[in-house]
Amino acid sequence: MVEFAKKLVAVPEIPMQWLAVAGTVTGFGWLLLQDRIHPLVVYCMQLYLSF
């Protein structure tokens, strides 16, 4: 029944991994802008991005 309904309305596959990455990056970015991330963590992030 569910399969039949899916075929009828063509429910798109939800890209969970993409959503999780986007959510994490957005959340971290927001905390960064609010100065709620320790400078050592910011330094490590910058170092990680450099490689």
Add this chain to the structure above:
Amino acid sequence: MSADAVLREVTLTLPMSADMEVQASQSASALARSIAMSPEKIDEVRLAVVEACINAFEHSHADDGRVDITFSVLGRDDEPHSLEIRVHDTGIGFAPETLVEPMIADKLKSNRKRGWGLKIIRGLMDEVEIDSGGHGTTVVMRKLR
């Protein structure tokens, strides 16, 4: 802070070349140890000095290709209470108030991944002052003992 006396002072002039910031961080570390600063604070000072030097190396575009760093132990009645570090270049300068913090999503796509240097310095040190203009840039950082 201005009424404090300079108890000791060390000046370094570094060429803008690879790994020179390590020399600066070692000098900062030695002076911080001499005033019995805690190891955690010494690490924070070292990191701030490295970031300030790399900023000068990468962004100053100074014709003389060098950075002057002055480390001063400040105190009263021969009792040291803070370390002051001045990182000076004679480059093109910038307007600190117009500096926009980079967005992490943009940096993920960009080739240049750095950009949080000043934020790191401000977070690690107790006081940070930036004087910048056509004459160059001076970053003054202070850390209480």
